[in-house]
Amino acid sequence: MRNRCTGHTPGGMLDGVPERIHEVTAFLAEVLAPRAPLTVIVDGGDHGAAASFAARLAEAFPASARAWTVDAVLGLSGPAGGRFDSALNVLEPAADRIFVYLRSGPRGKQLGNGEGERRAQVVIDHHDPQWPVIRHVHPRLADPERWYLTESRAFFGARAAGWDAKFGDDLPAYAMAVETAAPRPGDLALDVGCGTGRALPALAAAVGPQGRVVGLDLTPAMLQAARVAGRGGCADLLIGDARRLPFPDAVAGVVFAAGLVQHLPDPSVGLTELARVTRPGGKLMIFHPSGRAALAARHGRSVRPDEPLNRENLEPLMAKSGWRLTRYDDQDDYFLALAERVI
Ligand SMILES: C[S@@+](CC[C@H](N)C(=O)[O-])C[C@H]1O[C@@H](n2cnc3c(N)ncnc32)[C@H](O)[C@@H]1O
Structure with a gap:
């Protein structure tokens, strides 16, 4: 093509x-x-x-x-x-x-x-x-x-251009997810598949002036929308692919991934790459501002047994990709899975 x-x-x-x-x-x-x-x-x-x-x-x-x-x-x-x-x-x-x-x-x-x-x-x-x-x-x-x-x-x-107008009300949910991931002051925090950067202000506040936040996305128009929304002020915005990140090993304290994993053709490849750039003990927050059943219903279907974010699929997937799942929470109004980098 x-x-x-x-x-x-x-x-x-x-x-x-x-x-x-x-x-x-x-x-x-x-x-x-x-x-x-x-x-x-x-x-x-x-x-x-x-x-x-x-x-x-x-x-x-x-x-x-x-x-x-x-x-x-x-x-x-x-x-x-x-x-x-x-x-x-x-x-x-x-x-x-x-x-x-x-x-x-x-x-x-x-x-x-x-x-x-x-x-x-x-x-x-x-x-x-x-x-x-x-x-x-x-x-x-x-x-x-x-x-x-x-x-x-x-x-x-x-x-991209209509994303925030459509989903902007979700910002408090992103702040809650960042707080749960608990980046440390001074950390490097990556938002992979950052889209318009809805998590970036909360990540920047958490890592503080000594830290650094990078928002990375595949889609130029999403990053442009992030800039228009002023989110380039609190993070570096990079074009890139989650499966081939432009970072050395073990540099990130927290990786935030909202709405990303289900879009990857092979989630284990993406999760392994996220693990590569995260230091031992660092965190991965997989997030969505609506629960999985509610999201599936919005698309006129129900949650399927083969989806990577089902707990019984995600746990072994994380384990083989360098992560240990420490929290799994699938509520009506949000989904989060928190994991810790293991060696
Ligand atoms: C559902 S949107 C979520 C955007 C943002 N995280 C949010 O929660 O508003 C998924 C985003 O992932 C990006 N994306 C999809 N595949 C990607 C990949 N392989 N690497 C980096 N970004 C990717 C898309 O361009 C899109 O911006």
Whole structure:
């Protein structure tokens, strides 16, 4: 996939179709075409938008892969009547059958409680049909290195400018999480995946004038929003990837990671890298300003047993990544998992 890592731009048009649609469909066609003959089923989404996305995807396929069928896409609707979501209720994914799930529509109305999305090999955020963004591709279809950076930036870049207006009320929750992580005066505190920097003022107050705070994020537009919000005054803001941090070993006293881990293609790689830069005894705070059930419900689904932040998954994941989980608290209005760096 072309690496256009510039965050959200208004986006050009190509033959009257938004370039972003071309980028996503061209990438999927490139990944899927070698597997032809193949049936690709576009599931989820609202009917018109799903049909239009399917047609664009079909167009992007090379002539040599014509065994791909759009008819299957257009023919499926399930018992719920006119919604594609139910395709996965009647068909199993198979080697020659790929499900592309479009996340869209009013939140809280995902049919099958998120089962369609869970079983799809490709998931696309399609809330804005002009700005589709890949959120998951089964690693057997494509190495995440081929799409993860570009698509994460496209996803968060589009949301950066409105982020604080939408979630700004959460600031006291961030202050509470920082207090619980208890950075020491003089510490280096890292906020990895800092977004607009909502935790940065509390981190800066905790480490004091002798300490240092760095906010690091993959998405340039998020850091720009952090600057606009004045958070560059209390922290250094760096572009970077949580999986390859630009810091030496064992320098940080506290690592703060809000809303990050669930977005990493392989959480154990990210957690191991966070451990590498943390001194023995240093802390990791994984945080979200809403509980996990409430967050899942906002996306119209329930918490799935395979999610990395489930306690029974997180405990061994932490242990193998250099951390010991010391507190796990999943309330309605916040989630936090605190861990200590072990050697
Ligand atoms: C859900 S947002 C949370 C932002 C902020 N921590 C907050 O709580 O408001 C996730 C953030 O993680 C960033 N992100 C995703 N993957 C990342 C990675 N591999 N390295 C660094 N940042 C990443 C995104 O750009 C986005 O700003």
